[in-house]
Amino acid sequence: MKRLLIILILASFNLAIFGQEDTKTAIIYGNDHTFSLTAPDGWILDTKSGIKQGLHAVFYRNGESWKNAITVMYSNTASLEDKAHKNLDQLIKYDLNQFKSNYSDIKITDGKDIQIKEGVIAKIKYLSGKSYGNYEAMAYIDTGKIGVMIIMSSRTKEGSDNSLTAFEDLVKSYFFITDKVIIEKTKK
Numbered sequence: 726m727k728r729l730l731i732i733l734i735l736a737s738f739n740l741a742i743f744g745q746e747d748t749k750t751a752i753i754y755g756n757d758h759t760f761s762l763t764a765p766d767g768w769i770l771d772t773k774s775g776i777k778q779g780l781h782a783v784f785y786r787n788g789e790s791w792k793n794a795i796t797v798m799y800s801n802t803a804s805l806e807d808k809a810h811k812n813l814d815q816l817i818k819y820d821l822n823q824f825k826s827n828y829s830d831i832k833i834t835d836g837k838d839i840q841i842k843e844g845v846i847a848k849i850k851y852l853s854g855k856s857y858g859n860y861e862a863m864a865y866i867d868t869g870k871i872g873v874m875i876i877m878s879s880r881t882k883e884g885s886d887n888s889l890t891a892f893e894d895l896v897k898s899y900f901f902i903t904d905k906v907i908i909e910k911t912k913k
Contacts, residue, residue, distance in 0.1 A: 751782035752902065757870040758802055759906050763898035765891040768798070775799060784895060796879035796888045798895055802871045813867035817848060820863075820874075828857040839864060839896050847875070847896045853882070860885035864896045870904045 750763040751770055764770040768784050774791035775783035780801070785794035803816055810816035824831050836849030847864035860882050864875040877892040879885035 750898075753782050753800060754902075754906055754908075755802060756908065757804070757904050757906060758868060758873070759902040759904075760868070760873060761898070761900045761902065762800060762875070762895060765894035765898075768891055768895075795881055795884040796877065798875065798877045798888075798892060801874045801876065803874070805867070805870055805872055810872075813848070813865055813872050816872040817850065817865050820865075821850065824852060824857070828854055830854045831857050836862065839893055841866070841897055841899050845899075845901070847899070853885075862889065862892050864892075866896075866899060868901055868904060873899065875899065 749770055750761055751772060752759060752761045754760075762770075762782060762784075764784050767787055769787055769789075771783050771785065771791055772781060775781065780799045782800060783791050784798040785791055786796070789795070791797060803810065803820075805812055805816060810819045821833055824833065831852060831854040834851045836851055839847040839849060841847060845866065847866045850863045850865070852861040852863065853859070858880075860879045862877040862885070866873040866875070875892075875896050877885070877888055877895075879888060
């Protein structure tokens with residue numbers, strides 16, 4: 726029964742990706758994860774524009790585009806079974822250290838955790854700096870096998886400030902589906 730449910734969910738994901746342009750919810754899946762995110766009011770879910778960057782669900786305001794928007798949002802994942810990070814706190818430390826090593830003047834501050842549902846929180850970090858060039862809010866969510874990162878990136882402080890409510894709405898829309906994902910490799 727669980728397998729049938731997963732197949733139905735993934736089939737609806739294919740409909741959202743390949744069949745409908747106006748959907749607001751994406752099901753994002755990969756090794757050890759399947760979760761959904763829903764575009765905040767006034768924002769577009771785009772399942773095509775970020776693919777070259779490895780992003781299968783990107784978000785930007787109505788009337789803008791992934792390429793030209795002042796502020797965008799997207800999600801990414803990282804294994805929590807990696808040598809460099811075996812838990813969410815280690816992943817956050819590793820991730821932020823990467824930013825620090827690439828941008829000497831980057832400013833990183835802690836934000837208030839966002840409660841998604843009982844027992845599920847997102848740890849929030851804010852990044853900015855002259856050499857970095859963007860203003861970002863990053864939410865880190867522990868799913869057991871992977872860390873989910875939901876990122877808001879803005880070219881301006883004003884764009885970032887004006888998008889914080891939408892960022893929080895996107896984070897709160899996070900819904901864990903399963904970590905039991907089987908992706909069959911196609912034969913060539």
